[in-house]
Amino acid sequence: GQQLNQSPQSMFIQEGEDVSMNCTSSSIFNTWLWYKQEPGEGPVLLIALYKAGELTSNGRLTAQFGITRKDSFLNISASIPSDVGIYFCAGQPSGGSQGNLIFGKGTKLSVKP
Amino acid sequence: DVKVTQSSRYLVKRTGEKVFLECVQDMDHENMFWYRQDPGLGLRLIYFSYDVKMKEKGDIPEGYSVSREKKERFSLILESASTNQTSMYLCASSLFRTGANTIYFGEGSWLTVV
Numbered sequence: 001g002q003q004l005n006q007s008p009q010s011m012f013i014q015e016g017e018d019v020s021m022n023c024t025s026s027s028i029f030n031t032w033l034w035y036k037q038e039p040g041e042g043p044v045l046l047i048a049l050y051k052a053g054e055l056t057s058n059g060r061l062t063a064q065f066g067i068t069r070k071d072s073f074l075n076i077s078a079s080i081p082s083d084v085g086i087y088f089c090a091g092q093p094s095g096g097s098q099g100n101l102i103f104g105k106g107t108k109l110s111v112k113p
Numbered sequence: 114d115v116k117v118t119q120s121s122r123y124l125v126k127r128t129g130e131k132v133f134l135e136c137v138q139d140m141d142h143e144n145m146f147w148y149r150q151d152p153g154l155g156l157r158l159i160y161f162s163y164d165v166k167m168k169e170k171g172d173i174p175e176g177y178s179v180s181r182e183k184k185e186r187f188s189l190i191l192e193s194a195s196t197n198q199t200s201m202y203l204c205a206s207s208l209f210r211t212g213a214n215t216i217y218f219g220e221g222s223w224l225t226v227v
Contacts, residue, residue, distance in 0.1 A: 033216070
């Protein structure tokens, strides 16, 4: 089946550093979504992208829908300890059904104060 | 704000018991989903529903069934729980929008089968 490659798998950074993570696919996607999940909780939607080339910010977070429609990245600027968690990308393949969101395996972010 | 509420956060059940996981959303979304999440395996779709009384199998439907009698409510049923169904279960919902499916998740239900 279709898969998303999300990288890196984990990051251990110093407070104040910028963070970048990305997802790539072998097929074209219509939608890219980025979620954050904290331990014991459900994923929370951070940013949704619907158009190729779209660049959207949410506070210190910025995400882009790649021009090829096969990739997306998420940047976090000036990281703080509460940014700790697992970040997931998800995408809806072109022509996919309403239920056919594909999820990346997640990037685990650790921030050292 | 979208609110997806899962009735039970933590459950412990015995092997062979029938288990009901309930989910309610308050945004009049057409689509509802049940996923399970396991370390190293990520999120896997069990079932989804795009309308009342409609259901579609996801990637791992074996051992599960679902019920959608009302638009706002989607239930996951384990007819006879087994230890390999110990997991975190996530309910989600979304609007019906062709080509743009933004899913909102509940807080999760931790099920332990002993």
